[in-house]
Amino acid sequence: MKRRILSALLVLCMVLACLPATAFAAETEGTCGDNLTWTYDETTATLTISGEGAMNNYVVNPEYVATMVYVPWDDYRDSVRYVVIEDGVTSIGNEAFFGHSALVGVSISDTVESIGQNAFRGCADLESINLPRNLTEISDYMFYECSSIVNIEIPSSVSVIGNFAFYKCSSLERIVLPGGVTKVGAAAFNDCTSLKEIVFEGDVPRFGYSSTTEIFYGVTASVYYPAGNTTWNSDVLRYHGGDLTVIPIAADAAEFGTWGENIEWTFDAATGTLSFTGEGTMEAASYNEYPWYGHYQNVKKVIIGDGITNVADYAFQGYENLNEAIIGNSVTEIGSSAFYWCTNLYSVSIPDSVKVFWHQCFCNTAISEIYIPDGVTTIHNGAFAYTSLTSVTIPDSVVEFGSAFYGCTELVTVKMGNGITDLMGFGTFEGCSSLKNVTLSENLISFPMHTFADCTSLETVVLPGSLEYIDISAFDNSGLRYIVIPASVTDVSYAFYGVCTLRQIVFTGDYVDGLFASNSFDNVTAKAYYPADNATWTEDVLLDYGGDIIWIPYTELPNPPIPNPFGDVIWNTYYYDPVLWAVENGITTGLTPTTFGVDETCTRAQVVTFLWRAAGSPAPTSAVNPFDDVEQNQFYSEAVLWAVEQGITTGLNETTFGVNDPCTREQVVTFLCRYAGGSAPEGAVNPFDDVEQNQFYTDAVLWAVEKGITTGLNATTFGIGSPCSRAMVVTFLYRAQK
Numbered sequence: 001m002k003r004r005i006l007s008a009l010l011v012l013c014m015v016l017a018c019l020p021a022t023a024f025a026a027e028t029e030g031t032c033g034d035n036l037t038w039t040y041d042e043t044t045a046t047l048t049i050s051g052e053g054a055m056n057n058y059v060v061n062p063e064y065v066a067t068m069v070y071v072p073w074d075d076y077r078d079s080v081r082y083v084v085i086e087d088g089v090t091s092i093g094n095e096a097f098f099g100h101s102a103l104v105g106v107s108i109s110d111t112v113e114s115i116g117q118n119a120f121r122g123c124a125d126l127e128s129i130n131l132p133r134n135l136t137e138i139s140d141y142m143f144y145e146c147s148s149i150v151n152i153e154i155p156s157s158v159s160v161i162g163n164f165a166f167y168k169c170s171s172l173e174r175i176v177l178p179g180g181v182t183k184v185g186a187a188a189f190n191d192c193t194s195l196k197e198i199v200f201e202g203d204v205p206r207f208g209y210s211s212t213t214e215i216f217y218g219v220t221a222s223v224y225y226p227a228g229n230t231t232w233n234s235d236v237l238r239y240h241g242g243d244l245t246v247i248p249i250a251a252d253a254a255e256f257g258t259w260g261e262n263i264e265w266t267f268d269a270a271t272g273t274l275s276f277t278g279e280g281t282m283e284a285a286s287y288n289e290y291p292w293y294g295h296y297q298n299v300k301k302v303i304i305g306d307g308i309t310n311v312a313d314y315a316f317q318g319y320e321n322l323n324e325a326i327i328g329n330s331v332t333e334i335g336s337s338a339f340y341w342c343t344n345l346y347s348v349s350i351p352d353s354v355k356v357f358w359h360q361c362f363c364n365t366a367i368s369e370i371y372i373p374d375g376v377t378t379i380h381n382g383a384f385a386y387t388s389l390t391s392v393t394i395p396d397s398v399v400e401f402g403s404a405f406y407g408c409t410e411l412v413t414v415k416m417g418n419g420i421t422d423l424m425g426f427g428t429f430e431g432c433s434s435l436k437n438v439t440l441s442e443n444l445i446s447f448p449m450h451t452f453a454d455c456t457s458l459e460t461v462v463l464p465g466s467l468e469y470i471d472i473s474a475f476d477n478s479g480l481r482y483i484v485i486p487a488s489v490t491d492v493s494y495a496f497y498g499v500c501t502l503r504q505i506v507f508t509g510d511y512v513d514g515l516f517a518s519n520s521f522d523n524v525t526a527k528a529y530y531p532a533d534n535a536t537w538t539e540d541v542l543l544d545y546g547g548d549i550i551w552i553p554y555t556e557l558p559n560p561p562i563p564n565p566f567g568d569v570i571w572n573t574y575y576y577d578p579v580l581w582a583v584e585n586g587i588t589t590g591l592t593p594t595t596f597g598v599d600e601t602c603t604r605a606q607v608v609t610f611l612w613r614a615a616g617s618p619a620p621t622s623a624v625n626p627f628d629d630v631e632q633n634q635f636y637s638e639a640v641l642w643a644v645e646q647g648i649t650t651g652l653n654e655t656t657f658g659v660n661d662p663c664t665r666e667q668v669v670t671f672l673c674r675y676a677g678g679s680a681p682e683g684a685v686n687p688f689d690d691v692e693q694n695q696f697y698t699d700a701v702l703w704a705v706e707k708g709i710t711t712g713l714n715a716t717t718f719g720i721g722s723p724c725s726r727a728m729v730v731t732f733l734y735r736a737q738k
Helices: 002-012 576-584 604-614 637-645 665-676 698-706 726-737
Strands: 029-033 036-041 046-051 082-085 105-108 174-177 197-200 220-226 243-249 256-259 263-268 273-278 301-304 324-327 347-349 391-393 413-415 437-439 482-485 504-507 525-531 548-554
Touching: 576 726, 604 637, 604 665, 604 726, 665 698, 665 726
Parallel strands: 046 082, 082 105, 174 197, 197 220, 220 243, 273 301, 301 324, 324 347, 391 413, 413 437, 482 504, 504 525, 525 548
Antiparallel strands: 029 036, 036 046, 256 263, 263 273
């Protein structure tokens, strides 16, 4: 489990939206214990704790604390998405990640033995975390208001659940408290409104008390305990809040039995196989009412025999050790939540007989591929949500199609059958952050809300000519850069609101009343093309609909902007637009066709070449080369001679240009300033301690700050002598051109 979480962190990490130049302002490494260090990778938004021993304790709110020790990575509180605690670290300090609002995943080494109070408090986006196997206590307020956690495994070593430990974890659905838990603190599960199942594996623990709050206030759930355990009775939880039903679970569950009139089931403990034989319908019940439920932790394989016509609702919900499901050739329906939260289910055989996938039937499983037979007519909401699918083909037979694939972060390719005319529900592919290739139904009429929201890798999609409207936030927080609107569309009012990546939108039909709203393009900077010979596109409709839109008539469809070819250029990084702008304008092609080299140090030869290409690659007037290290017929040869002629640089000395030397921050802004003919504003105040007066770079630095090209590493340090990465250089150039 730990390996998979860590792998996911390394593969999926990205930084938050529209990072400005001030991203360079804070420290990205330091110490956090006597023998511990921390590093923050802005590219992946990953904070890593390394070394040996205990982490310091910290405070976020020092109002009542005499000795204040602040979190050293606090500058990144709103941008850290992933935390990795490496082997050797023995503790996580108090309030270490308090209020890290962007944090979604944490990987913790099993060397960690304690986690302090408030450690993850207020991490509202935190979805996944593995707790170390030697942890003894879930400390007070540890996961307070972590409202995105759905499931969490408590190690068997834990004996104490602290006060307010899971307070307002409103998405938490199930919790298993190991047999060694002897205390559950006050308000530990207060307002966990989604909590439906609480399993106690041991004796009744000592419950904490608060005069104002109850442990299970706001919870409606079934509470399970070991049958025959005399410490339990129906009154144990009477005074601890919530609407709780106490149910014993027999340790000696039956190995076989019947279900309904015609179906028999058998559990083989040696192989962990649960088999079903017979004919007809498998009757539905609550997941904990099925007679085979007592084996849920030991079931590894499920076999539905031929003759059975369905997989019942909730039949195997929460079977966390289930790996494989073989479904017989008579099954026509997979019931709602049938395999919901079978987190290790990776292999499923789907027969051609299946016609309907019901709600959440495979939600939160580990399946990476699925066969949807030709003949399936209906796929309901959440059917394959939060799975590991990478590619999906939906046959033409499907006519009812809901928001079935939201949260599939590894999904790359989708081909939608032409039987689909409407999408049921919202957010069909919401959160599919790897989705790049989409083929839509040729008969699709509408896009509901959030259809492609948070699809951060999706740069364009071909809309069918049948489409009539695109609903609010259909592309919210996506990577959409280019879109052609079919003539059939009459309403895009809020479809692109806040899509800050959008650079080109092409309208092909008439302008009609209601096509736009007053703020349709808020936070969008793009070129909007409309047909030049269409009389409906008059001056009085080419208005300000928010954002920064340039209206351009066309007689031939404009070429789309190039797609992002670089695996290391991540959407929502400060350099995303500058890199693609540089490629589109022929300023650079990257180190390889698929790698830009964002963190590679930029050489002096590369910088002047970028600048020369941005100027149109003008030929130098003289072929005389004064520099011994400037060879002929190199990519930089003409650029260097041109830069010298223009007074942009004179080289390191009369005979050495320094083609392979790192180009420092002050050199880059000096080149840019000289090229632009700029100078420092009169009366400008120099805020930087490392920018001395009367140096070659002094005026250039102040000019660059005035023009918004950079603000320095922080308020008092520009970074004189620091090498510029390729990402920084094209960003400076992009901002200078703007």
